[in-house]
Amino acid sequence: MALTPIRRIVTGNDARGRSKVVWDGPSPGTHETNFxxxxxxxxxxxxxxxxxxxxxxxxxxxxxxFPGPVGGGHLxxxxxxxxxxxxxxxxxxxxPEQHGRTWDRGGGNHYxxxxxxxxxxxxxxxxxxxxxxxxxxxxxxTLKPGDIVIDVGAWHLWDSSKMGCMMAFDMFSAEFVxxxxxxxxxxxxxxxxxxxxxxxxxxxxxxRIVALDREAGKSSLVLDAxxxxxxxxxxxxxxxxxxxxxxxxxxxxxxxxxLHLPHVLxxxxxxxxxxxxxxxxxxxxxxxxxxREVAAYFQAIGSPRASxxxxxxxxxxxxxxxxxxxxxxxxxxxxxxxxxxxxxxxxGEFVINRGTNHAWSNRSNKPAVVAIASxxxx
Numbered sequence: 533m534a535l536t537p538i539r540r541i542v543t544g545n546d547a548r549g550r551s552k553v554v555w556d557g558p559s560p561g562t563h564e565t566n567f568x569x570x571x572x573x574x575x576x577x578x579x580x581x582x583x584x585x586x587x588x589x590x591x592x593x594x595x596x597x598f599p600g601p602v603g604g605g606h607l608x609x610x611x612x613x614x615x616x617x618x619x620x621x622x623x624x625x626x627x628p629e630q631h632g633r634t635w636d637r638g639g640g641n642h643y644x645x646x647x648x649x650x651x652x653x654x655x656x657x658x659x660x661x662x663x664x665x666x667x668x669x670x671x672x673x674t675l676k677p678g679d680i681v682i683d684v685g686a687w688h689l690w691d692s693s694k695m696g697c698m699m700a701f702d703m704f705s706a707e708f709v710x711x712x713x714x715x716x717x718x719x720x721x722x723x724x725x726x727x728x729x730x731x732x733x734x735x736x737x738x739x740r741i742v743a744l745d746r747e748a749g750k751s752s753l754v755l756d757a758x759x760x761x762x763x764x765x766x767x768x769x770x771x772x773x774x775x776x777x778x779x780x781x782x783x784x785x786x787x788x789x790x791l792h793l794p795h796v797l798x799x800x801x802x803x804x805x806x807x808x809x810x811x812x813x814x815x816x817x818x819x820x821x822x823x824r825e826v827a828a829y830f831q832a833i834g835s836p837r838a839s840x841x842x843x844x845x846x847x848x849x850x851x852x853x854x855x856x857x858x859x860x861x862x863x864x865x866x867x868x869x870x871x872x873x874x875x876x877x878x879x880g881e882f883v884i885n886r887g888t889n890h891a892w893s894n895r896s897n898k899p900a901v902v903a904i905a906s907x908x909x910x
Contacts, residue, residue: 535562535571535611536698540592541868541875542576542884550871551888559882561592561608567643570613576858576884578604581704581782581802582910583856585887599633599651605704607858607884607905609660615644615693623647628749630712633705639689644696648689650745652714654784655703656777656806657681658860658903660880662697664690668743668751675699675741678862680808680903682777684744685714685786687751700860700882702905704804705783713748720789725760731772732764734899738774738808744786754788759808761791763833767825770812770899773833779803796833797906798853804907811866811894811902821848840889846871847891856909859883859892864900867893 537558544554561574577594578584579601600606613619620641625648628637633652640647648667659679666673666681667689675681675697685706690699708714722742731737737758746752759774778790782802799805823841826848830839840850847869859868861877868875868883869891877883887909894900 535564535569535573538573538609538698539881540575540884541877541882542590543870543886543888543890544586545888546872551890552870552872553875555590556875559592560590565642567613570611570643572608572610575607575609575882576856577601577606578856580604582908585854585856585909597632599653599655600703600705602633602705605653605702607700607702609698609700612664612690612692612697612699613644614696619643635712637687644691644693646690648687650685650687650714650751651703652685652706652708653703654685654706654779654786655681655683655701656905657683658700658702658862660698660700660860660862662692662695664692664697664699665694666690666741666743668753670751671753673741673753673756678901679739679741680776680806681741681743682806684716684742686743686745687749688743702806702858704779704907706786707783708786710748714745714786715748716744716746716786716788718785718787720787720792722755722789723760723791724755725758729758729760729762731762732770732810734770734812735772735810736901738776740776742789744788763796765829765832767821767829768812768817770810770816772810774808774810776806776808778805794834797830797835797838797851798855799906799908802908804905806903806905808862808901808903809892811892811900813894813897813899815897846874847893850889850891852887852889853906854887854909855906856887857883857885857907858905859885860903862901862903864894864898865896866900866902867895869893
């Protein structure tokens with residue numbers, strides 16, 4: 533059984549500066565292990581921060597390493613298998629061993645169970661299918677499709693014994709100011725949703741798990757709660773942007789919380805933002821939105837210049853930012869609208885948007901949910 537192919541759309545610009553599709557098809561960056569059906573698929577690799585938005589090479593095929601190139605990062609999906617009678621036995625736990633920017637202390641088998649490990653990185657982990665258990669030193673968490681883990685340099689182990697899984701990881705370098713310990717710095721208070729937080733009709737609360745090491749050699753669960761910061765759009769009933777994490781420098785800091793930072797759509801210099809956006813059916817607001825409503829939305833999220841609104845544009849909410857965006861459709865169906873074409877997408881498909889003019893259009897009769905990680909780029 534080969535690795536499950538996953539569709540990936542990569543955008544760019546034509547000679548007139550209009551957004552278009554450059555590549556559309558299964559990501560070619562597949563790496564299968566000796567266990568058939570087990571391995572990882574690279575979707576994009578960058579070697580420097582901020583990454584370039586131009587280039588003719590497919591960065592999914594660039595040489596990669598774990599946890600990503602020094603000075604950059606990668607977006608990949610890991611494919612893990614369920615436990616069977618033929619599954620290898622788990623190795624015993626051991627004293628931590630260092631391998632470059634990774635440390636491990638055993639306990640896994642690389643088939644349905646990873647080693648207990650720690651990487652010098654901040655990871656956005658997004659469950660796509662199946663089920664996975666995340667083991668920390670102080671707890672175990674069962675993850676379902678759509679759940680998001682913010683792994684802030686923590687010791688952790690993954691177990692897919694029950695049913696196997698696919699999980700996406702956007703990983704980039706972090707700064708360990710205390711050497712290999714990589715413990716949390718500062719005292720920013722973790723943010724939980726207020727008791728009176730109300731979501732628009734049709735919007736599900738987005739689970740946000742944050743893990744880090746409070747003390748050397750021991751990981752801790754900081755948060756397992758819905759996003760505390762939900763942005764809506766008065767002109768689009770049922771729209772919600774739920775913030776997950778913000779990185780305000782590179783390499784990323786190991787901290788308790790980042791949502792006190794103001795960045796929503798666009799990351800700070802050399803940073804990133806991760807959001808989960810629910811798009812209601814366009815029919816709910818179509819014909820009722822114009823320049824004023826669109827401007828109010830972009831102003832409210834702190835990015836007035838991101839709007840590419842024009843009465844003649846293919847969609848009212850066209851936007852363009854100097855960012856490398858990774859869009860993953862988590863639920864429903866949605867259309868990526870570009871200057872020159874439209875691309876229908878369904879759950880489990882990926883978009884690598886390289887700073888191009890675009891919008892998301894939901895032409896179905898149900899909400900669509902897209903996780904969008906945006907990295908400052910050049």
